[in-house]
Amino acid sequence: MKVSAVVVSHDHAAELESSLPALVSQVDETVVVANLPESVAVVPNGVRVLENSRPLTLAANVNLAIAATEGEYVLSANPDVTPEAGAVAALVVFADAHPHCGIAGPQMRWPDGTWQPSRRRFPTIRGTLVRRTPLRRLRTPYEKQRDHFHLDERPTDPVQADWMLGAFLLMRRTTLDEIGGWDAGFRHYCEDIDLCYR
Template sequence: MSTNSFVTNKLSVELSIVIVGMNHLSKLKNLFNSLLGEGKTTRSHEIILVDNCSTDGSVEYVAANYPGVIIYQNDTVRGFAANNNQGVSVSSGQYLFICNPDMVILPGAIDEMIKFHESNPGVGIVCPKLLNSDLTYQYSVRRFHNLKVLALRTLSWANDEWTNKYIRKYLMLEFDKSKTQLIDWALGAAMVLRRSVYQQLGGFDEKFFLYVEDVDLCLRCWTAGFTVVYCSQAVCIHDHQRASTKGINVLLWHHAKSMAYFFYKHKLLWRPARGFEELRQPEDNVFHRG
């Protein structure tokens, strides 16, 4: 997809909310209840749902109950990256909120992320604090992978409770969750970007069918001279299923394939990725709250 397709529309709203769904009817009900309820943004916005060939009545439900939502229906199943790029290509917002269907948006979360962008022009991606469904903290913020971490994650079936020191560093278990700060990357379940940054990065890499496209986008954001930030004041609930860690299945295959492509693409077989600790500038450590 050409990067020009991300800017063909006149910027008519402040924010475009892009959601990709595939048989997520029950999740979409919770998401829309929050997006248009207590979690509703005060900014002018549009909501775009890219439906990936659902058969559970998702499209019919959203069309009937939320007629203002822009719905794009796929004819064939496409990957997460391609679907988000499709959603952005028909959007018109200055800012983009990439949002998974299994999210619940808590009050003020979206506006906090946009305000942070407005006060800190060098920021490329802002990610919220994520909570599990039981409201415990979710390990959504990470350092970039290296081969040692990849091997250990494979051996442990991505068990976040492993006490290995390399895994603890990778998961950033020691960082202050209450503090807004620079990070290498965060789960792509929820992130706000300027359209101009998304355009400059070329959007998501569509060679990733499923998984790791969020890691790749954040790494490219850093190498392009922008920062990636964890915004502790913005809080969302993520009903994360982590299906690729539950035994050998097709999702595990997609995860392994994407990880191999990521290491090959960024030439990380013989060196680690450079993250916020290496690439940050002195001014990056001063955040303005607006």
């Protein structure tokens, strides 16, 4: 089996209704984790649903779903992400051609079609202070943060990234096994930074 998709739903039934059909058609198996009761309504045929007895962190849920899959690659997708036709195949072609690459992600777009900055540099204390405090309103520190988000780049060919948004990541199973999967100690946010860092 080549590609297994895992999706965590935390009351995202409506989003899954529109995103799952586009995802399921591009992978060999799909596992959805229902983190809350009734967070999954109707799913396409062949999709397995794992129901939690109590809510878990995103990382714990992703690890639970990964353990239930068999693919050489695992695609972790947010429930509100609808992949374009051929998106998964393009990532697999790249990963197959670059065996040193443990994680690959696509160029992402907002629902209106505009570019979404989805790759970043690893955070620094200075940069985090600028982005997370009123300092972000000052032009000079903010302009210096453009590099963190790669805002002046619009690559058309694959590029290396420190980390990518965890919304849609193709991960090599051997890499996940080597690093121990996602760190379930992260309560919410930064799991993707940690994953790519390791």
